[in-house]
Amino acid sequence: MAENEHIVIESGEAAQPFNYAVGMYGSRFFKELRENKKIMGVKCPTCGKVYVPPRGVCGPCFQEMKEFVEVGPGGVIGTYTILRFAFIDPETGHQKPVPYGYGFIKLDGADTLFQHYIDLVDEKKVRIGARVEPVWANERKGTIKDIQYFRVVE
Amino acid sequence: MDKAAIIGIGMTKIEARRDDWTFADMAFEATRKALEDAGMTIGDIDNVITTSNDFWDGRTISCMAVGDASGASDKNVSCVEGDGTFGALYGLARTLSGSYGTTLVTAHSKGSQSVSSLITNAAFDPIYNRALGLDMIGACALQASAYMHRTGTTARQLAQVSVKNHGNALKNPVAQLGMKLSVDDVLKSEMIADPLHKLDCSPVSDGCCAIIIANEDRAKKYKGKPVWIKGVSMCADAYFFGDRDLSTAASLSKAAKQAFAQAGINDPSSQIDFAELYDAFSYQELMWLEGMGLAGDGAAGKMLEEGAFDIGGKLPVNASGGLLGGHAVIAAGLYRIAEVVRQIRGEAGAYQVKKARTGLAHGVNGLAGQSHCVWILGKDK
Numbered sequence: 001m002a003e004n005e006h007i008v009i010e011s012g013e014a015a016q017p018f019n020y021a022v023g024m025y026g027s028r029f030f031k032e033l034r035e036n037k038k039i040m041g042v043k044c045p046t047c048g049k050v051y052v053p054p055r056g057v058c059g060p061c062f063q064e065m066k067e068f069v070e071v072g073p074g075g076v077i078g079t080y081t082i083l084r085f086a087f088i089d090p091e092t093g094h095q096k097p098v099p100y101g102y103g104f105i106k107l108d109g110a111d112t113l114f115q116h117y118i119d120l121v122d123e124k125k126v127r128i129g130a131r132v133e134p135v136w137a138n139e140r141k142g143t144i145k146d147i148q149y150f151r152v153v154e
Numbered sequence: 155m156d157k158a159a160i161i162g163i164g165m166t167k168i169e170a171r172r173d174d175w176t177f178a179d180m181a182f183e184a185t186r187k188a189l190e191d192a193g194m195t196i197g198d199i200d201n202v203i204t205t206s207n208d209f210w211d212g213r214t215i216s217c218m219a220v221g222d223a224s225g226a227s228d229k230n231v232s233c234v235e236g237d238g239t240f241g242a243l244y245g246l247a248r249t250l251s252g253s254y255g256t257t258l259v260t261a262h263s264k265g266s267q268s269v270s271s272l273i274t275n276a277a278f279d280p281i282y283n284r285a286l287g288l289d290m291i292g293a294c295a296l297q298a299s300a301y302m303h304r305t306g307t308t309a310r311q312l313a314q315v316s317v318k319n320h321g322n323a324l325k326n327p328v329a330q331l332g333m334k335l336s337v338d339d340v341l342k343s344e345m346i347a348d349p350l351h352k353l354d355c356s357p358v359s360d361g362c363c364a365i366i367i368a369n370e371d372r373a374k375k376y377k378g379k380p381v382w383i384k385g386v387s388m389c390a391d392a393y394f395f396g397d398r399d400l401s402t403a404a405s406l407s408k409a410a411k412q413a414f415a416q417a418g419i420n421d422p423s424s425q426i427d428f429a430e431l432y433d434a435f436s437y438q439e440l441m442w443l444e445g446m447g448l449a450g451d452g453a454a455g456k457m458l459e460e461g462a463f464d465i466g467g468k469l470p471v472n473a474s475g476g477l478l479g480g481h482a483v484i485a486a487g488l489y490r491i492a493e494v495v496r497q498i499r500g501e502a503g504a505y506q507v508k509k510a511r512t513g514l515a516h517g518v519n520g521l522a523g524q525s526h527c528v529w530i531l532g533k534d535k
């Protein structure tokens with residue numbers, strides 16, 4: 001054995017399966033996506049801020065939120081990036097083909113930004129402030145991928 | 155705040171990959187260095203804080219695996235999951251509680267052992283965000299776009315940060331990635347995620363850092379020159395990425411303001427002599443400087459071009475090479491504290507800054523600066 005040989009042990013195919021409860025707010029959100037192609041937010045009764053995705057508490061007000069409001073489906077790009085390095089897709093364990101776009105989108109009627117993919121058909125049009133709309137999956141399962149991606153519209 | 159000081163530091167050399175080290179081996183080396191630096195033995199340490207992250211370490215309760223190597227056997231030991239600056243804040247609180255005269259704090263990371271994009275992806279909300287695959291690099295690219303759009307900071311200015319910090323790293327024996335670069339070298343390096351080129355991104359490294367905090371009485375008992383803790387504060391922004399204004403660092407502004415107030419600093423840009431801050435990506439150095447009020451909003455890029463942040467400049471920033479020079483993830487902020495201590499003692503050798511009476515160290519936890527911890531350290535009690 002070479003003196004400078006240092007042994008490394010691999011974890012192999014070990015996995016840690018986990019079930020995430022999406023809760024009451026998430027269930028409503030995903031059902032509306034799946035059944036009605038609607039994007040739902042929730043409004044704070046104190047400050048009036050509309051949050052997407054919906055959740056039970058407005059952090060700054062420490063206030064319970066119960067009023068669901070429909071937002072979007074259109075909006076504008078708040079910020080974006082174009083991924084050009086191949087990383088491992090956590091869903092599949094395989095490298096995702098590059099390039100592809102990511103946006104944080106200010107949906108109409110919302111006060112927070114919503115994360116999704118942005119189509120790169122015309123890369124030059126992907127800019128902060130560009131108007132976008134969702135492209136829906138044909139077969140919707142009640143997950144964030146019921147929206148395939150957002151595309152820039154004129 | 156009662157007085158407390160940092161009386162010992164120990165840094166392992168930051169490296170790309172150390173297969174000859176376990177986590178415990180790294181912690182043992184950093185701990186022994188800190189004790190030697192302070193002129194202490196392990197019996198002089200009253201309690202221990204270890205800092206780690208279970209995903210990065212590939213095991214649960216990762217903090218306990220380095221207990222013995224951190225000298226915690228038969229001692230009260232606790233842990234922090236997050237950046238080393240947050241572990242050090244807990245260590246300071248324990249020291250100031252009056253229960254312990256001295257606290258040893260360690261933070262370790264081995265980026266070489268895992269797939270970093272999977273780990274940072276797992277920091278995102280598993281219900282709405284994680285399945286879309288965003289990781290730390292993508293998240294920070296989104297923030298860089300927003301910051302550049304709002305302030306007009308340019309890609310050349312970002313590249314200049316990389317040139318400066320990789321250049322500084324050449325002078326620091328514990329840095330991993332010293333390189334002599336030009337702005338064009340950075341701009342010609344592979345585009346990873348717009349607007350970040352490969353050389354705008356720090357490496358993910360192996361390393362461990364340890365510091366020893368002592369109360370006023372104990373700080374005088376050992377041979378080490380105490381560096382006094384003048385102010386410390388932390389603040390966290392919203393968890394959901396889309397809730398934040400990514401182009402500003404509101405939580406950093408708050409943390410810095412509180413830390414300055416504790417330290418009796420009312421004009422930070424003239425009273426802070428130098429800073430070591432969390433430049434995981436080039437743009438962050440500029441954005442954090444503005445967030446802390448050490449540069450005007452949108453003005454850091456220009457100051458950088460004028461040489462203000464060079465080792466010989468008006469406000470040297472990351473004279474050590476920063477995270478761009480080597481980024482042992484969880485330990486990165488604790489390295490910043492140790493580097494500030496080194497400067498204040500006048501022991502930084504080839505990267506020693508001229509005026510080092512009062513220095514600032516900064517750490518980040520969470521995605522794209524979700525939470526910030528700011529330390530003001532000084533030569534004078």
Ligand SMILES: [Zn+2]
Pocket residue numbers: 044045046047048049058059060061062063
């Ligand atoms: Zn509210």
